[in-house]
Amino acid sequence: MADSAREPRDGALAPPAPDADEALMLAYAAGDAAAFDRLYARHRGPLYRYVLRQVRDAGAAEELFQDVWMNAIRARASYAPTAKFTTWLYTLAHHRVVDHWRQRGGVALVSLDDGDDGDGTGALVDALPGPRTDEPETRVASRMTAERVREAISALPPAQREAFVLHVESELPLADIARITGEGVETVKSRVRYAYAKLRSALGDAR
Amino acid sequence: MSAGRDDFRDDALARAVREHGRETPGAKVDDAIRAAARRAVGSQPRAEPALAEAREPWRWWMPIAAAATIGAIAIGVIQNIPREAIDPGVVSDTPATDMRAREAATATPSETRPPPSRAEPAATDAKAPARDATSGGPGTGKRDAAAAPGTPSAARTPAPGGEAPRAAVPAFVPQPPPVLAEPPSALPSAKPAAPPATAAAAAPGAAAELEPKRRAISPGAPAPDSADRAAAPAPPPAPAQAQARTQAQAAKIAVPESRTMAEGRVGVDTREAPPGSAGGGSPALRDRLDSGAPRRERASTQTGAGAPVTDARRAAEAAPATMSPPRLGASASAAGKSIDAYVAEIRRHLAGGDVESARRELAALRSAHADADDRLPEDLRRWAAGIPR
Incomplete structure (x- = not known):
């Protein structure tokens, strides 16, 4: 999806197409x-x-x-x-x-990115358990199953998961994700990059 | 976003995620959300617009159906309106006696002028004779004119005192002599008064007209011969009522011949009018009635003898009940003469050898009844077959 194709300019969009x-x-x-x-x-x-x-x-x-x-x-x-x-x-x-x-108990979608945003939470990422990378070969031996994909996504930190889902499944550009989440575009970009990296390592050959 | 900044993208991984992510909400959730959306905008379910389109034709053909219904009702009402109310001049198949009975029921005892609504057509009655002439009915003026070219020229002479427009109407002028002697059914209803003596002298046929009227008034009186009738001046003064009646008749006879002839022809219409009903009858009769009254006054003032004549006429017109019997008899059919009466008259004339009078009676009968020949007895029917209409 082209991120800049439908970017608003000056706070307003061009007249929408009839089917938009x-x-x-x-x-x-x-x-x-x-x-x-x-x-x-x-x-x-x-x-x-x-x-x-x-x-x-x-x-x-x-x-x-x-x-x-x-x-x-x-x-x-x-x-x-x-x-x-x-x-x-x-x-x-x-x-x-x-x-x-x-x-449900005060859970907040705090960012657990790698510290690119400068909030000092990047160290937490390393402390989190990885997405069961110990069994990827056996679980993706015959191709990655949907269950494994869902589990891999679910294993993502909430902020990364949200940014990844919006970016991959909902096909939203980073700018829109930034607006939705109230974060900066670069933050969203980092979250997406981390999510990709963890999923690659979690799914391995299942892709 | 440049491609370099999107170098973290992994299309294979994204495709794998999309392929395996097929979860969707339940159908109940979908229905609930769609129903809530429809309720929010107050619109109907999706099938409703189709129903509305199906009902849409009602919107345009309902007014058309209403207009058609109103039109049908209007036509029905018009069809049920009596024809007399639409056109009083329409000839009806109803026997003349029935029409006379109906009109007599509405007639007033005294002579009254027709209401303005009925007098309106009389104002344009100059067209009525032409209408009659072109209608091709029995005894029309044109046919008579062709049949009797030798009509006295006096008959075409315009009457003095502004009668020229009337006499100038071609349909009235060419009246053959037999019609002159026809029972003057129309005479009692409206005749301008004129000096008896001078009028009788001026009009050669006036004396001849006097006789039928006299016979009508006094059916039993013997008819004088035609020579006496032609030479006879105004009748001598008679005492009392007979004198007044005679004077009135003389005044009527004194009408110029052209007018008399015209009225003789129009007398066909007059027979259909009840006595004393000035507004009834044909437009020609109404016109004559309308124009007759002032003419009477003019004639009276011109001759100076108007007082007794007009008195006699007023007496005759003011008492239609007393005058009706003689007038009915005089006009031979002016007021409901039955076919039997005509037949009797014809037989009487034929028995007396007066074929001309019999022919006149037959003409009068034909004028009064369209199917006169069919209603005649067999012997008279054969006789009438030889007499052209």
Whole structure:
């Protein structure tokens, strides 16, 4: 995905194409339920997987997923195409996931990157257990299974996992991920780079 | 983002992740979210727009159906309106006696002018004779004119006192002599008054007209011969009512011949009007009634003898009940003469050898009844077959 192709300029986007997400959302805000159906069909899978990767529980993921869409429905009137629809939608999902973890015991998606962001948390990364690299050869002997991939992603630190999922599964550019997560683009880039590195080592030949 | 900055990307790993990440929400979650979205915008499910489109034709053909219904109702109402209300001049198949009975029910005892609505057509009655002439009915003026070219020129002479426009109407002028002697059914209803003596002298046919009327008034009186009738001046003054009646008749006879002939022809229409019903009958009759009253006054003032004549006429018009029997008899069919009466008259004339009178009666009968020949007895029907209409 070209990261700069749909970058907003001067805080506003060019007039959306009729079939673009932004146009569909505006149409839905004007009362076109069919536009919402198209939007939903287009984003339901990636958004659900994003939530599922974060909470790692299907029941909770469906609940959060539904909440995200309800929030989007409620906020339709205030939607303005100053940014891409996906950015707006995943921002809603990010906030809902953060709320979910807070409700579950104050877990925060603190960055556990390698210290490129200068917050001194890079040392923690080395202390974390790796993604079961001790068994990669036996588990990817016949090709990497979906279970192993999911486990590998789940083994990622939450911040890296979120950035990786948004970047790979939801195919969002780093700039959008930075907006969604409220981090800098370079931070997001580091998280994605670390996630890739750990998955490579975790999956090995399973790719 | 440049390619160099994206050097951490691993397309094979990303593809593997995407291939194995196929989780999707449950169908219940999908339905709940879609339903919430539809409820939020207040729209119907997806199938509803299709239903709305299916109902859309109602939106345009409903007004058309309503208009068609209204039109059908209007046509039905128009069809049920009595034809008399639409066109009083329409000839009806109803026997004349029935029409007379209906019109007599609406007639007032005294002579009244027709209501303005009915007098309106009379104002344009100059066209009525032409209409009659072109209608091709029995006894029309054109046919009569062609059949009787030798009509006295006096018949075409315009009447004095502004009668020229009337006499100038071609349909009235060419009235053959038999019509002159026809039972003057229309005469009692409206005739301008004129000096009896001078009028009778001026109009050669006036005396001849007097006789039928006299016979009508007094059916039992013997008819004087035609020579006496032609030479007869105004009837001598008679005492009391008979005198007044005679004067009234003389005043009627004194009408210029052209007018008399015209009225003789129009008398066909007059028979269909009830006595005393000035507004009934054909437009020609109404026109004559409308224009007759002032003419009477003019004639009276010109001759100076208007007082007794107009008095007699007023007496006759003011008491239609008392005058009706003689008028009915005089006009031979002016007020409901039955076919039997016509037949009796024809037989009587034929028995007396007066074929001309019989022909006149037959003409009157034909004028009064379209199917006169069919209703005649067999012997008279054969006789009537030889007499052209």
